[in-house]
Amino acid sequence: MSKTITIDGNEIPFAEGQTIMDAAMAAKIYIPHLCHNPEFKPHGSCKLCTVRANGRAVSACTMPAGEGMVIENKTGELDDERRAIVQMLFVEGNHLCPTCEKSGNCQLQAVAYCLDMMSPHYNHFYPPREVDASHPDVFLDRNRCILCELCVRASRDVDGKNVFGLSGRGIGSRLVVNSASGRLGDSTFAVTDRAAQVCPTGAILIKRQGFSVPIGSRIYDHKPICQVETEGKSGGEHE
Amino acid sequence: MSDVKKVRIATCSLAGCFGCHMSLLDIDERLFDLLEAVEFDRTPLTDIKHCSPCDVGIVEGGVCNAENVHVLKEFRKNCKVLVAMGACAITGGLPAMRNNIDLWDCFQEVYQYEGGLEGGQIPNDRELPLPFDKVHPIYEVVKVDYFLPGCPPSGEAIWKFLTDLLAGREPKLDYEQLHYD
Numbered sequence: 039m040s041k042t043i044t045i046d047g048n049e050i051p052f053a054e055g056q057t058i059m060d061a062a063m064a065a066k067i068y069i070p071h072l073c074h075n076p077e078f079k080p081h082g083s084c085k086l087c088t089v090r091a092n093g094r095a096v097s098a099c100t101m102p103a104g105e106g107m108v109i110e111n112k113t114g115e116l117d118d119e120r121r122a123i124v125q126m127l128f129v130e131g132n133h134l135c136p137t138c139e140k141s142g143n144c145q146l147q148a149v150a151y152c153l154d155m156m157s158p159h160y161n162h163f164y165p166p167r168e169v170d171a172s173h174p175d176v177f178l179d180r181n182r183c184i185l186c187e188l189c190v191r192a193s194r195d196v197d198g199k200n201v202f203g204l205s206g207r208g209i210g211s212r213l214v215v216n217s218a219s220g221r222l223g224d225s226t227f228a229v230t231d232r233a234a235q236v237c238p239t240g241a242i243l244i245k246r247q248g249f250s251v252p253i254g255s256r257i258y259d260h261k262p263i264c265q266v267e268t269e270g271k272s273g274g275e276h277e
Numbered sequence: 278m279s280d281v282k283k284v285r286i287a288t289c290s291l292a293g294c295f296g297c298h299m300s301l302l303d304i305d306e307r308l309f310d311l312l313e314a315v316e317f318d319r320t321p322l323t324d325i326k327h328c329s330p331c332d333v334g335i336v337e338g339g340v341c342n343a344e345n346v347h348v349l350k351e352f353r354k355n356c357k358v359l360v361a362m363g364a365c366a367i368t369g370g371l372p373a374m375r376n377n378i379d380l381w382d383c384f385q386e387v388y389q390y391e392g393g394l395e396g397g398q399i400p401n402d403r404e405l406p407l408p409f410d411k412v413h414p415i416y417e418v419v420k421v422d423y424f425l426p427g428c429p430p431s432g433e434a435i436w437k438f439l440t441d442l443l444a445g446r447e448p449k450l451d452y453e454q455l456h457y458d
Contacts, residue, residue, distance in 0.1 A: 162414065
């Protein structure tokens, strides 16, 4: 008899060592997330996957599932909090969807749609952020970076290169590149790196691919991310 | 229908491209149905210059200069329900791409340095509204009741929104009608 947890009334099995997110993904239950990608070690920073486990707010991507755990995921209260988090991400960067190549394939945008975000609500920061076009094959546009560290983890753990890192604190936090000049073009980064493929937003874009998929054929044009993810297709990646 | 009081609507485009208004026209023949239920006050379609008391105000575009603020406040004062239509009204949109460029650099580029502008001058007439250093969404200036995102929102989305609103329902876009681009 396998161990089980209950998510919104549905009893699902889990294996020892799995997180709530692991168990939910295996059972095709969508828990909103941005910094999580099952390929990499959980980061637990975006807090979108916050659920209530036995009444306590925890990050589903880092919290180990425990026998008999009763979890609330899809509730009005949690979705309100998630929407507020996404709205803060929007105003903290410069996320101008009509100008972005990633639009329609962007996980930040898709999660916002899923949460019925009608406006960013808060006052915009419009922070000055640097764009780095020095690499021959890849743009780095920090305007759209949400500091999820997926590229950091991919470069470190898969590519074995340590090209990316985060520097600074609070509102001064930013993505930095491991090269003497700080420019991507002077680093060991290659377009074939896993780190070039994992950005959930349009912060890391492969050059000469922009708008190659027409509106109407993009990942989230017809299906919400909750459906795309539970059908087993990894969203927001370059095809 | 004639004895039913029509809903009075005003619209305007601030720092926008009129694309949202073009999208409104994209509801095509349903414009006739719409005109059975509403009458237009100030709007680029009637060319009325000032807003009188209305039921619904629909604002396209963000706020990029002093005149935008005057118009926006006139709308807020006169309209019972104020709607932000399109990406610019909701996020600043494309005009907000200039928000991290110095305004003077921006003017020089547009009026002096751009190719084919030899001898060009930066417009400096007192009739011209004072530009702001940053473009802002309208909800950062006045209270907004409803948001209709899209760049532009499709005719279908505008129709769904308006028919919901006119029927007294909470406007709710279908998944494919809700987009930010």
